[in-house]
Amino acid sequence: MKLFSSVNDVTDLDALVAQALQLKADPFAHQYLGKNKTLALVFMNPSLRTRMSTQKAARNLGMDVMVLNVDKEGWALELRDNVIMNGTTVEHIREAAGVMGEYADIIGLRAFPGLKDRDEDYTEMIFNKFVQFCGKPVVSLESATRHPLQSLADLVTITELKIRSRPKVVLTWAPHVKPLPQAVPNSFAEWMCKADVDFVIAQPKGYELSTKFTQGATITYNQQEALADADFIYVKNWSAYEPYGKMPEVTEDWLLKNDSLKITNNAKVMHCLPVRRNLELSDEILDGPHSVVVHEAGNRVWAAQAVLKQMLENL
Amino acid sequence: MKLFSSVNDVTDLDALVAQALQLKADPFAHQYLGKNKTLALVFMNPSLRTRMSTQKAARNLGMDVMVLNVDKEGWALELRDNVIMNGTTVEHIREAAGVMGEYADIIGLRAFPGLKDRDEDYTEMIFNKFVQFCGKPVVSLESATRHPLQSLADLVTITELKIRSRPKVVLTWAPHVKPLPQAVPNSFAEWMCKADVDFVIAQPKGYELSTKFTQGATITYNQQEALADADFIYVKNWSAYEPYGKMPEVTEDWLLKNDSLKITNNAKVMHCLPVRRNLELSDEILDGPHSVVVHEAGNRVWAAQAVLKQMLENL
Amino acid sequence: MKLFSSVNDVTDLDALVAQALQLKADPFAHQYLGKNKTLALVFMNPSLRTRMSTQKAARNLGMDVMVLNVDKEGWALELRDNVIMNGTTVEHIREAAGVMGEYADIIGLRAFPGLKDRDEDYTEMIFNKFVQFCGKPVVSLESATRHPLQSLADLVTITELKIRSRPKVVLTWAPHVKPLPQAVPNSFAEWMCKADVDFVIAQPKGYELSTKFTQGATITYNQQEALADADFIYVKNWSAYEPYGKMPEVTEDWLLKNDSLKITNNAKVMHCLPVRRNLELSDEILDGPHSVVVHEAGNRVWAAQAVLKQMLENL
Structure with a gap:
């Protein structure tokens, strides 16, 4: 699996559910899998359950985890193309996503909808640009229109x-x-x-x-x-x-x-x-x-x- | 020990002090103890020493640590019972604590007093509710009336x-x-x-x-x-x-x-x-x-x- | 190396560059080096690349990492000497740096210039005080006048x-x-x-x-x-x-x-x-x-x- 953004990214739903229940019964059986692998969790919005449960899941698999609250610890990202960035956005999602892809093996991204422009939200503009430019497998931590985890x-x-x-x-x-x-x-x-x-x-x-x-x-x-x-x-x-x-x-x-x-x-x-x-x-x-x-x-x-x-x- | 909130939770004060000094002399002697165990540090207020020293202590014991600044990375918690939550609080401490208990083996909580309602502060309303609902051992990282660490x-x-x-x-x-x-x-x-x-x-x-x-x-x-x-x-x-x-x-x-x-x-x-x-x-x-x-x-x-x-x- | 704040702290530039390229070819070859060692990354200003890349570097070497956003998770530090701290600063850099030195083996510090007082910025007042009082090796994560990493x-x-x-x-x-x-x-x-x-x-x-x-x-x-x-x-x-x-x-x-x-x-x-x-x-x-x-x-x-x-x- 290279992308987990919707049910359509799952090839065998029953097998995935069975796998989850098996991991619940034996959480630490696969710690070798994540050795020297890094998960970056990138939050553009608040999170409690997703933040903690995904960290725990990654550590159970032996992965390292880096959490980035991009707005609070970094800065506002520009999401539109072909603009002169002379306003409040400091970095374009093209560079930000590309750079994060250099530091992680898998990236989780949370990006809520603006609830103003339905086309922008329903084309998953932010999430899809991030996927396109980061060059690494991406897990949705809730996007504009879906929350698959x-x-x-x-x-x-x-x-x-x-x-x-x-x-x-x-x-x-x-x-x-x-x-x-x-x-x-x-x-x-x-x-x-x-x-x-x-x-x-x-x-x-x-x-x-x-x-x-x-x-x-x-x-x-x-x-x-x-x-x-x-x-x-x-x-x-x-x-x-x-x-x-x-x-x-x-x-x-x-x-x-x-x-x-x-x-x-x-x-x-x-x-x-x-x-x-x-x-x-x-x-x-x-x-x-x-x-x-x-x-x-x-x-x-x-x-x-x-x-x-x-x-x-x-x- | 299932709770560390005051001196009354300590059965042998001299032994605990001696243990601390022994760990200072040999910090990494018990790393097997914390293997596959997770400490969640939950901050409702700022922290420097407690935040860093408790992380270090847990890692010395081989534990994983997750830090949650609940107000900044999550949202405002409701602490009162029997209210209609139609204001600014987004989640009740009953659910928040219960959920955190699902993701951690031990939880540290910092919750300062409001300094307005003495009864509320001195009954340790917030801290005790958290303990009650999280279902896991809890370490006080400073509560309304005590700072036992x-x-x-x-x-x-x-x-x-x-x-x-x-x-x-x-x-x-x-x-x-x-x-x-x-x-x-x-x-x-x-x-x-x-x-x-x-x-x-x-x-x-x-x-x-x-x-x-x-x-x-x-x-x-x-x-x-x-x-x-x-x-x-x-x-x-x-x-x-x-x-x-x-x-x-x-x-x-x-x-x-x-x-x-x-x-x-x-x-x-x-x-x-x-x-x-x-x-x-x-x-x-x-x-x-x-x-x-x-x-x-x-x-x-x-x-x-x-x-x-x-x-x-x-x- | 006890301090990395400028090119003048490097004794052999070619060797350091060659070392970096060697690590790129074989990132996990030295994981024993960092065992039981802790890097504290202290940010007085926002960061994305420095935050993530330095974490990754430390983990590749087997170190533990603690990240502290000192302003957001802690409080405002006093940087001037001989003042009565009756304003908005809560802790002096002398104590803050000293305490952090107790919890880490190496410390990274980011401290941007104020861009108002050139002497203060160009004497690296903040960075140098931190180095002086923390008592541990310090890596600059960008100071007032340099960004050596x-x-x-x-x-x-x-x-x-x-x-x-x-x-x-x-x-x-x-x-x-x-x-x-x-x-x-x-x-x-x-x-x-x-x-x-x-x-x-x-x-x-x-x-x-x-x-x-x-x-x-x-x-x-x-x-x-x-x-x-x-x-x-x-x-x-x-x-x-x-x-x-x-x-x-x-x-x-x-x-x-x-x-x-x-x-x-x-x-x-x-x-x-x-x-x-x-x-x-x-x-x-x-x-x-x-x-x-x-x-x-x-x-x-x-x-x-x-x-x-x-x-x-x-x-």
Whole structure:
């Protein structure tokens, strides 16, 4: 594997999930693989889980890790071509990516969307330029439209915890106070559409995701209908795809509570975190027996380790 | 040891000090202990000595270290329960701590007090919630009311440099321009009260520490009286316990100079650092033969290493 | 080697360059050297290349690395002596440097000039105080007036890529929108003056460097004249030495384009990076066959590794 940016970069989804679970059972079995190899983790945006779990995954494989908060420890990068750089950007992504490629064997990059120019975000302008110019294998640590390490960890969690084959998995929209990217729901949707699950998306009118990511999913505007007999409920807020980055008004109450789960198949409740309590998800669910959010976050290590292992084997 | 938050977590104080001095003599003797173990250092506030010395201590033991500046590299954490998180906090400490516990074998946490709500600070609300929810052994890197790694390093320094048994140790208040926490003096006091020293606290009226930390100490408002025949002088500013976090006016001059040391037993002068020169402590003392402040800071490594070693042995 | 702050700290320039190229050919041959040794990288200013390449170099030698962004993760340091620290500085460089010396075997320090007080900058007040008080070998990661790791990497690059003995090397001034330090051009000049090259400096009137760094160089105000038959062109902006830190008006066009290179000996174009595209250097050069800027940045690893190796051998 030379690139891990979406589910389409995975040749055998089942094998990758199985590999992650095997690494969870035996984390230190492949430490020779990463000897004298360096992973650079480049953050253009904040991170907690991704930052820590990917470091841990790399160290488990014997790699060295360098973390760079490029905005805070370096400077603002120029992303547009053919401009005279006489403003506030100090270095072009062409040079910055190229140079980082000189210092690392594998690079992880986090680059959130601006949520202003949909074309720029959905062509993954920043991420793809970085990949093009760094010349090394790249792992997405969340890009403008996808968060594949999260989605792999989610699928690992579902595989690990399911109590019947082809479980019903529901992605349900949740409220928020500010517009969030569509990266996590897009990514979860495209992974679930390829996985052996019965996949349903529930969201208010106006919050439909790009159909590019939802082929094969059942889509509904009725949360309760979606939850019936569900095994896994994935809760997440996102802003509108059209009008892009906006928050159309929602009059119904989409905040899940224990009562909402009665019609499920004793569903596990998932969230990528960070979660705003009592806005996106209620205390009673997060502190109760349905929630698996911390366990799910723990699986981020094994997802990252499975991906890094494949990349190391192909260096 | 599963928790290192105060002197009360230490079962054998003399043994722990002896262990630290043994590690100083042979720093790399236990590198097998930390193999494949990860220490996460989580900072909610700035740090220089604690950040570097604890990293060094962990690496000496063969551990991996991950450093997280949670506010700067992550986001603001919500600390209160039962709130709707529709403000500026992005993640609750319940999830954040739980998730960090998934990625580390031992966690160090720095969380300063707000100095506004004494009950909140003195119940160690933040630190204790973190301990409760992370599910892993926790080392305090300075909490609202204590700084135990500093106090252990201080006791190691006194043990190492004393020239008579049961030395006289004086904690003396020093001036400052802004209100500082009571964590360092509280902590130093409770460690000295348990150590085999003659312990005196000198401070201006209005700066009495909570009696919870000073049981067994001689307390005086007269600095010169306190310094007579002293072997060690620990200089530190702190704000008032009552009215909490305030700075009652002080009319006498509490800034130590060489002349002030004449009546001591050729005392060593200590400070936890950072120290504001000529405000808390004079140039002539800091640059003269009495000062051991840099040596004392060096002992932070062995204090941290002794604590981490005990924790690793009990994982 | 106990100090690496300028070309004057190097006893055998050819041997050091040869060592760097040998390490490039066999990066992991000396991992035993750094075992249980710690490099602290202390940044008072932003950094990308230096931060990453020096980490990589140290790890290649088996060292541990601690990175400290002293302003962001710690606090503001006081640099002046004999002051009452009742303002915004929290710790004096005397204590800060001394303490860091307790935690590391070798220290790298980056401290940019203020560009206001030339005497302060050109006596290297900050850097030299740090060296004095830390008590450990120090590597400059760019100081007020020099950037020796960059210059060594530049000489390594020239040695590696030259197609004739005693190549012609031109340092040419380039435009910018704000005043930059003279550290890189000063340093490049003093290294080139000691190397076996034909060295020319071209700059507009008012931008003459201090003659302390340019002894032996040919100096001209005519860029095209300088470029004739050049093998290497080093492009860089700097502010005036006199009046210090100012930007005297320049009416000619100093921005290099492909056409400017026609009279060269098919010259390689170098830059220390970061470079502002189409302000300092044109897209067509940076994206064309003349540019070696990314390759040059890659050589930063081997320059740093050669220096660290010499220091480790002398610990």
